[in-house]
Amino acid sequence: MDALNRRAFLRRSFGTVGTLALWPSARALGANDKIVMGVMGLGGRGTYLAERFAERPDVEVAYLCDPNTRRFARAREAVEEAQDRSPKMVQDFRRMLDDKGVDVLINATPDHWHAMASILACQAGQDVFVEKPLAHNIWEGRKMVEAARKYQRVIQVGMQSRSAPYVHKARDYIRSGKLGEVHLVRVYNMMQHPKRREAPDGPVPDGFDYDLWCGPAPKRPYNPSRQWLNQFDYSCGPIAGDAVHQFDLARFLVGDPLYPVAVSQTGAIRSLRDGRDMPDTQMALFEYDGLTMTLDASLWTPYMKKIPASIRDSDRFPDWPFCSTKVEVLGTEGFMVFGRHGGGWQAYDGNCDLVHSEFGRQADKEHQDNFIDCIRSRERPTSDVEIGHLSVLPFHISNISYRVGNQRLQFDPATESFTNCDEANQYLKRQYRSGWAIPENV
Amino acid sequence: MSPSFWRIVRFAVVMLAACSAVQARWLPTHDVKVRVEHTELGGPRIAVEYELKDPNISPESPAYVFLRYSKDFGDNWHLVPMDALQGNGFDIVERPGRKEVFWWGTDQTVVPDPEQIEVRVRAIAMARIPAGRFVMKALPGGGRDESRKTGPDTNLPLYHMAKYETTVAMYADYLNEVGGEGAGWNPRMARADRCGIVQQSNHTYSVAPGREDYPVTYVSWYDAMGFLRWCGLRLPTEAEWEKAVRGGLYLDGDQTKARPNPKPERRYPWGDEAPDEGGVYRCNFDGEDDGFERLAPVGSFAKFASPYGICDLAGNVAEWTLDWYSTSYHVGLDGFRTVRGGSWMAVPEGCDAVTGATQSPLQESSIMGFRGVRGPAVGP
Numbered sequence: 001m002d003a004l005n006r007r008a009f010l011r012r013s014f015g016t017v018g019t020l021a022l023w024p025s026a027r028a029l030g031a032n033d034k035i036v037m038g039v040m041g042l043g044g045r046g047t048y049l050a051e052r053f054a055e056r057p058d059v060e061v062a063y064l065c066d067p068n069t070r071r072f073a074r075a076r077e078a079v080e081e082a083q084d085r086s087p088k089m090v091q092d093f094r095r096m097l098d099d100k101g102v103d104v105l106i107n108a109t110p111d112h113w114h115a116m117a118s119i120l121a122c123q124a125g126q127d128v129f130v131e132k133p134l135a136h137n138i139w140e141g142r143k144m145v146e147a148a149r150k151y152q153r154v155i156q157v158g159m160q161s162r163s164a165p166y167v168h169k170a171r172d173y174i175r176s177g178k179l180g181e182v183h184l185v186r187v188y189n190m191m192q193h194p195k196r197r198e199a200p201d202g203p204v205p206d207g208f209d210y211d212l213w214c215g216p217a218p219k220r221p222y223n224p225s226r227q228w229l230n231q232f233d234y235s236c237g238p239i240a241g242d243a244v245h246q247f248d249l250a251r252f253l254v255g256d257p258l259y260p261v262a263v264s265q266t267g268a269i270r271s272l273r274d275g276r277d278m279p280d281t282q283m284a285l286f287e288y289d290g291l292t293m294t295l296d297a298s299l300w301t302p303y304m305k306k307i308p309a310s311i312r313d314s315d316r317f318p319d320w321p322f323c324s325t326k327v328e329v330l331g332t333e334g335f336m337v338f339g340r341h342g343g344g345w346q347a348y349d350g351n352c353d354l355v356h357s358e359f360g361r362q363a364d365k366e367h368q369d370n371f372i373d374c375i376r377s378r379e380r381p382t383s384d385v386e387i388g389h390l391s392v393l394p395f396h397i398s399n400i401s402y403r404v405g406n407q408r409l410q411f412d413p414a415t416e417s418f419t420n421c422d423e424a425n426q427y428l429k430r431q432y433r434s435g436w437a438i439p440e441n442v
Numbered sequence: 443m444s445p446s447f448w449r450i451v452r453f454a455v456v457m458l459a460a461c462s463a464v465q466a467r468w469l470p471t472h473d474v475k476v477r478v479e480h481t482e483l484g485g486p487r488i489a490v491e492y493e494l495k496d497p498n499i500s501p502e503s504p505a506y507v508f509l510r511y512s513k514d515f516g517d518n519w520h521l522v523p524m525d526a527l528q529g530n531g532f533d534i535v536e537r538p539g540r541k542e543v544f545w546w547g548t549d550q551t552v553v554p555d556p557e558q559i560e561v562r563v564r565a566i567a568m569a570r571i572p573a574g575r576f577v578m579k580a581l582p583g584g585g586r587d588e589s590r591k592t593g594p595d596t597n598l599p600l601y602h603m604a605k606y607e608t609t610v611a612m613y614a615d616y617l618n619e620v621g622g623e624g625a626g627w628n629p630r631m632a633r634a635d636r637c638g639i640v641q642q643s644n645h646t647y648s649v650a651p652g653r654e655d656y657p658v659t660y661v662s663w664y665d666a667m668g669f670l671r672w673c674g675l676r677l678p679t680e681a682e683w684e685k686a687v688r689g690g691l692y693l694d695g696d697q698t699k700a701r702p703n704p705k706p707e708r709r710y711p712w713g714d715e716a717p718d719e720g721g722v723y724r725c726n727f728d729g730e731d732d733g734f735e736r737l738a739p740v741g742s743f744a745k746f747a748s749p750y751g752i753c754d755l756a757g758n759v760a761e762w763t764l765d766w767y768s769t770s771y772h773v774g775l776d777g778f779r780t781v782r783g784g785s786w787m788a789v790p791e792g793c794d795a796v797t798g799a800t801q802s803p804l805q806e807s808s809i810m811g812f813r814g815v816r817g818p819a820v821g822p
Contacts (some may be wrong), residue, residue, distance in 0.1 A: 044800060068788065069789040069791070069792065072788070072789060073728070073788040074799055074801075074809070077809045078807070197582060198579060199587035200589050202586070203588055204790065205586065205632065206716075224581060224586045425799055
């Protein structure tokens with residue numbers, strides 16, 4: 001099949017689910033077989049993941065993929081140095097899906113591509129490592145869970161903190177009852193982002209398949225200064241995209257509560273008025289059964305710092321008052337402050353005395369190890385797709401609340417929809433471009 | 443003071459002057475003589491004479507000359523401060539010929555015994571980039587604005603930029619002088635096909651045969667800064683880098699405006715033609731059709747230099763800049779820096795004047811190198 005006809009075939013396949021069952025099943029992996037991967041999305045995170053997996057003796061990175069060919073060089077060089085073998089460079093990820101020798105899709109794309117590419121990979125018999133946040137919207141997250149289960153695929157979400165030993169120690173400490181009954185958890189994500197410098201629409205640069213980059217999202221005129229992260233069409237937003245790490249940790253610490261029954265939120269663009277349509281300030285309150293979780297989030301607070309590299313992998317704690325990515329767990333008898341990125345945690349009793357300290361380390365490697373182990377064992381990974389879905393879902397609700405005028409929204413877990421606001425239900429799913437729709441039945 | 447009073451205490455011939463014909467991109471300095479002069483009232487001063495023969499040296503293509511000295515028989519070397527020098531042969535030197543430099547302030551606070559001092563003179567080919575406006579199309583964070591003409595923030599003062607990327611031989615010379623167990627060196631630099639600097643057992647460094655003129659690679663941002671501080675230079679800002687590619691609105695600067703830039707919005711250093719247009723290969727990009735499977739010796743595409751005669755801004759190695767990467771994901775966190783210019787692994791269009799990439803400053807890569815700039819101080 002020549003390239004043009006082949007592409008036409010593949011593009012049609014997005015809209016005709018029945019044909020997707022023709023995708024081959026995963027090849028049988030021997031104990032000593034290398035796991036063959038294709039990496040989709042060659043930005044900073046995708047390149048990092050490609051390099052880390054290529055360094056493993058049990059992995060070969062066979063493909064690197066990005067619609068923008070200008071991104072090829074850096075990732076290719078990193079992979080070649082790591083595995084001493086050249087990967088194939090492609091713009092269209094469907095070439096990787098078409099290759100029966102590929103076992104795994106690493107999906108490090110913008111949010112609007114997470115679901116479609118991951119679902120197609122499942123249908124092609126490939127396991128998936130997908131970056132957080134799991135999905136662009138609630139409905140797509142559920143479809144990813146359904147695809148993973150239906151095709152018996154492993155989907156690990158890039159929420160690596162869940163694999164860190166110090167996190168497990170914190171959960172055990174809380175489980176032991178030393179904080180008493182935990183009824184309140186505060187999650188922080190206080191960042192400093194620059195104001196975007198606006199430019200007019202312009203020509204699509206040579207070597208960039210912009211149509212493919214847009215994929216299921218609206219194809220707006222190309223604008224070189226547009227940042228997908230700040231636009232609802234392409235993203236869950238810079239707050240959800242980062243805070244989901246802490247929120248996932250918070251859920252883990254208190255036993256992974258499933259769904260909030262209601263979410264109140266106030267969001268606004270307070271400082272970064274630069275054409276974005278996503279809030280730069282969000283305060284949210286998530287009502288779970290017997291538990292309240294809150295989010296304090298901003299993008300204009302320079303004194304709040306992410307935990308620096310010098311602390312992340314050392315026996316030191318961050319400067320808690322100015323730690324931008326902390327979690328506070330409040331119990332009836334004690335209090336815990338907890339840091340992402342290996343920041344460790346400290347617990348205080350009812351007299352404000354420090355009663356326990358635990359240093360931390362980052363856990364990227366442990367998370368990748370877990371993914372590889374699960375590919376071979378077929379067990380569910382540490383950050384399984386459903387965990388990813390339930391950790392980002394509250395942010396989707398919060399964003400929807402913002403879009404409907406900061407209303408308090410009640411959520412029905414059975415239908416994953418709102419019971420008190422029809423307008424909100426229109427944001428559960430997005431509109432798809434013709435030919436790029438994810439079907440109801442994946 | 444009569445010449446007879448002068449006492450020549452040491453002749454320090456710069457080692458690199460004896461290297462290959464192109465001097466591995468140090469400009470050759472000949473007949474270097476160092477002597478101590480005991481002035482009547484001003485204390486001792488050190489006089490350095492040398493010959494700069496390259497006939498191509500001119501105000502537009504000057505040499506940057508810096509002096510380094512040792513007062514402990516070569517164990518430790520230091521940059522001679524430019525503000526302690528007088529004469530016609532230091533900093534930006536615009537004419538070839540016999541040069542004489544006087545280093546004042548060499549009393550016992552600097553050199554207890556001036557007669558023990560050793561001095562090395564090195565020179566780098568530079569290009570003059572006159573003050574004035576230019577068209578900058580790169581946006582912070584890797585974006586581009588092709589509609590842009592010029593704006594209030596695209597006016598730069600005079601600066602000079604190295605005509606060539608820093609070479610393997612230059613960097614090895616630096617390593618040998620700073621010594622130590624590997625500061626600025628990493629084992630991957632020993633790869634002869636992509637760099638070629640080998641660490642010997644006594645912590646000296648040798649260059650793999652034939653690699654002298656290739657751009658140094660596997661240098662982190664910090665490595666690049668270390669080398670340039672050693673020289674008295676710094677990395678270019680992104681704006682300086684982009685102006686070097688396109689040229690200003692007037693190639694002689696906004697003051698005289700005698701030489702309008704025929705293509706102030708050019709896409710590449712040579713113009714708008716793609717790097718491989720018409721079967722002509724204008725820089726070193728991905729593949730071997732351009733004559734180089736991997737890296738190319740610096741200056742291999744001199745015919746396609748920028749309007750200021752600066753070579754290899756497109757392709758070969760992407761070049762570190764001074765700028766912080768500034769998009770929402772990285773500000774204030776990782777200290778990422780920006781590299782510009784495409785590389786031998788880049789697609790042809792990735793070698794243009796706008797494309798940039800972000801990198802951790804710790805990243806050491808076979809597709810990244812650097813060059814120096816002499817210009818006004820730039821804030822952090």
